[in-house]
Amino acid sequence: MRGVSKRFGAVAALSDVDLIVRRGEVHSIVGQNGAGKSTLMHILAGVHQADAGRVLLGGREVRIGGTAQALALGIVTVYQELSLLPNLTVAENVLLGREPTRGPLLRRSTMQARARAILESVGVGEIPVDAEVGTLPLAQRQLVEIARALSSDPGLLVLDEPTAALGREDAERLFGIVALLKARGVSTIFISHRFAEVLQHCDRATILRNGRLVETLDLAGVSEADLTVRMIGESAEAFYATAEHATPRRDVALQAHGLRLAGRLRGVDLTLHRGEIVGLTGLLGAGQNEVARIVAGDLAADAGDVVCGGRRVGVGPRAAIEAGICLLTEDRRAEGLFLDLPVADNIALPSLRRLRWGPVLDLAAQRRAVAGVMRRLDIRAASAGAPVRSLSGGNQQKAILGRWLLRDPAVLVMIEPTRGVDVGAKAELYRTFEALAREGRAILMVSSDVPELLGVADRILVFAAGEVRESVARGEADEDALNLAIQKPAA
Numbered sequence: 001m002r003g004v005s006k007r008f009g010a011v012a013a014l015s016d017v018d019l020i021v022r023r024g025e026v027h028s029i030v031g032q033n034g035a036g037k038s039t040l041m042h043i044l045a046g047v048h049q050a051d052a053g054r055v056l057l058g059g060r061e062v063r064i065g066g067t068a069q070a071l072a073l074g075i076v077t078v079y080q081e082l083s084l085l086p087n088l089t090v091a092e093n094v095l096l097g098r099e100p101t102r103g104p105l106l107r108r109s110t111m112q113a114r115a116r117a118i119l120e121s122v123g124v125g126e127i128p129v130d131a132e133v134g135t136l137p138l139a140q141r142q143l144v145e146i147a148r149a150l151s152s153d154p155g156l157l158v159l160d161e162p163t164a165a166l167g168r169e170d171a172e173r174l175f176g177i178v179a180l181l182k183a184r185g186v187s188t189i190f191i192s193h194r195f196a197e198v199l200q201h202c203d204r205a206t207i208l209r210n211g212r213l214v215e216t217l218d219l220a221g222v223s224e225a226d227l228t229v230r231m232i233g234e235s236a237e238a239f240y241a242t243a244e245h246a247t248p249r250r251d252v253a254l255q256a257h258g259l260r261l262a263g264r265l266r267g268v269d270l271t272l273h274r275g276e277i278v279g280l281t282g283l284l285g286a287g288q289n290e291v292a293r294i295v296a297g298d299l300a301a302d303a304g305d306v307v308c309g310g311r312r313v314g315v316g317p318r319a320a321i322e323a324g325i326c327l328l329t330e331d332r333r334a335e336g337l338f339l340d341l342p343v344a345d346n347i348a349l350p351s352l353r354r355l356r357w358g359p360v361l362d363l364a365a366q367r368r369a370v371a372g373v374m375r376r377l378d379i380r381a382a383s384a385g386a387p388v389r390s391l392s393g394g395n396q397q398k399a400i401l402g403r404w405l406l407r408d409p410a411v412l413v414m415i416e417p418t419r420g421v422d423v424g425a426k427a428e429l430y431r432t433f434e435a436l437a438r439e440g441r442a443i444l445m446v447s448s449d450v451p452e453l454l455g456v457a458d459r460i461l462v463f464a465a466g467e468v469r470e471s472v473a474r475g476e477a478d479e480d481a482l483n484l485a486i487q488k489p490a491a
Helices: 037-044 067-072 090-094 108-121 138-150 168-183 195-201 224-232 236-240 288-295 317-322 332-336 343-354 363-377 393-405 423-438 450-456 479-487
Strands: 002-008 011-017 026-030 052-057 060-062 075-078 156-160 187-191 204-209 212-218 252-261 265-273 277-282 303-308 325-328 411-415 442-446 459-464 467-473
Touching: 002 037, 011 037, 011 052, 026 037, 026 195, 026 224, 037 075, 037 156, 037 187, 067 075, 075 138, 090 108, 090 138, 108 138, 138 156, 138 168, 156 168, 168 187, 168 195, 187 195, 195 224, 204 224, 212 224, 224 423, 252 288, 252 442, 265 288, 265 303, 265 442, 265 467, 277 288, 277 423, 277 450, 277 479, 288 303, 288 325, 288 411, 288 442, 288 459, 317 325, 325 393, 332 393, 343 363, 343 393, 363 393, 393 423, 423 442, 423 450, 450 479, 459 479, 467 479
Parallel strands: 011 212, 026 187, 026 204, 075 156, 156 187, 277 442, 277 459, 325 411, 411 442
Antiparallel strands: 002 011, 002 052, 052 060, 204 212, 252 265, 252 303, 459 467
16 A cells, blocks of 8 residues: 545545555554554455555555455455344354355255354354354354455455454464465454564554554564554653552442352352452453343343342342443443444433433533543543544543443443553553542453453452452462463363
C-alpha cells in the first residue's frame, strides 16, 4: 500500500501511509486505538475506498472496489467483531455462500462433512458442526470465524485481534496455523494489543500514530518497552504510571455461598470487601466467567446464593442492578452497547427513571449527568450525540463503565475489561479502577491477562474445573508462578 490517505469529514484517519508486507511473513500493525489500523485494513478489505494511494499485490496494482473483489484477490480478513450468523449452525457459517447442493436441495450431510474436515484441518475438530453458533462460547465462535477464513485458501490473511477471546491453549493453536501458512508462502497481517504475541510471532511491524506512519522495523531484539515507546512517543514508565492502590476495607461488600452449576461450578464461595479488587482467572471454561455472571444476575445458579449489603440478591439482572451490582461483559459490542444510538443514550439508558421530572424525562438533567461522566472518564467522542460505534474500543469500554457509574454501584463485575483495548487506554482504565476502589467500591474482575491481574488486583483467585484452586494475595506471586498455577492440571 503506497501513499494511502483517507478522511471522514473533517477527520484525517490516514495521511500518506505506506505498508509493505513480504510474501510469507507475519507482519504486525501497531498503534493505539484511533491510530488508523482499522481504517487501513478496511481499505485493504474493500470496506472503504481510499481518497488517495495505491494497492499492489505481487507488484501489480489492483483496485479493490468492494469486499467481494478483495476475496477474489485472495485477501481474507478476520475482524475482531465477528461476522458469524448466530442463528445458523457451525457448518452453515463455515460454508456460507459455498453450500453443496443437488438441484434446489441442500446436501446437509455433505456440508457437515466438509465443515468438519475444515475445522479438523485447523485443529478445532471438537467444535460440533451442527451446533448453532449463537450457543457457542465466544472463544469457540472466534475459532469458527478463523476456520471459515482459512477455508477459502487466502494469499493474504488479516487477523484483527484474533486472540482477544482465546485462552492460551487456543491461541497457541492459532499461532501454529499461522506458522503453517507462513511455510506455504501465505502472508499474514496480525493486529494485537498483546505485545508479547507480536514480538514472539511476527517478523516485522509497521507503527502508526494519529493516522500517520511512524516506522516499519524488524522485531528481532525489540522489547515490549521499546515497542511501547515507539508507539506512544513517550517513556513507558511515565505512560504506565498508575495511582496508588486502594487499601481494602474490612467491611464485606458481597458474599457468594455454595455456587453450583451443572458441569461448570462445584460449590464456589467468594467474599469481596469494600475498596477491594479481586481478580478471577483460569483456563477457558474453568468457571471464573460463570461465577461473575451469576454474581451479576446474568446466569442462574443451580444452588447457592449471593448476598450484597447484607441482603440476599434475587435472580436476574434487574435484581442485581437494584442491589448495586453492575456487569461489564467481555463482548461489549454484542452485550453492552447499542451501536447506532448516541453516546449519551448508551450511558443514560439504565438511569432514565432517575432522570425524570415527574412522569417526564428531564433532558437537561440527562445532559448534565452524561457530561459529568464523560469528563470524569475522559470519554473522547466528537460529541455526546455521536453514535457510540464511532468511538475507539477504549472509549466504548469507558462509556459502558460510565453507564454504571450513574447507578452509583457498590460492586462492579467486569469480564475481560481491557480486551481489544490498546496499552494507553488500558493504563487509563487501570487508574479508573483504582480510583473507584478508593471510593469504597468493590470490583470483581475476570481476566486472562496475568500481568494485568498482578498489577491491579488485591487478591487473585485461580479457578480449575469449577472450583477455586488457589488464592493469591498481592505480592505473593510473580508472573511465572501464577501461570504455573493456571496451567496446573486439575486434580
